Amino acid sequence: MKKLLAVVLMSTFALAGTFAFSASNADAKALFEEKCGLCHSIDRPLAKNKDHEGWKRTVDRMMKKNPGHISEAEAKTITEYLAAERGM
Numbered sequence: 244m245k246k247l248l249a250v251v252l253m254s255t256f257a258l259a260g261t262f263a264f265s266a267s268n269a270d271a272k273a274l275f276e277e278k279c280g281l282c283h284s285i286d287r288p289l290a291k292n293k294d295h296e297g298w299k300r301t302v303d304r305m306m307k308k309n310p311g312h313i314s315e316a317e318a319k320t321i322t323e324y325l326a327a328e329r330g331m
């Protein structure tokens with residue numbers, strides 16, 4: 244019985260973990276689409292592959308084009324998102 248409970252608990256946590264991940268990934272995607280689609284289409288970054296450092300530099304550069312539009316925290320989320328989706 245204890246064993247069964249452990250299995251049920253473990254699968255519940257595993258499921259919760261999956262949902263938490265997909266929710267935050269969806270948030271990052273929405274943030275990216277909102278912030279990076281302002282001056283050009285999001286196809287511009289999506290057409291490229293860069294490593295983490297490359298995306299960090301690009302996002303940094305884009306931030307400076309319109310100061311205040313993208314916060315440090317948002318830049319970090321977008322950098323992680325792009326490095327994962329369009330890494331190399």
Ligand code: HEC
Pocket residue numbers: 278279280281282283287288291301302305306308309312313321
């Ligand atoms: C304030 C306007 C503006 C915003 C906001 C903006 N961009 Fe740009 N972006 C530009 C302009 C202008 C260019 C073309 C000139 C250049 O490359 O500097 C460009 C070019 C690019 C390029 C092609 C050049 C390269 O470095 O590979 C990429 C990729 C890119 N942007 C990604 C992004 C991403 C990712 C975001 C969101 C974090 C973003 N942009 C937000 C204005 C913007």
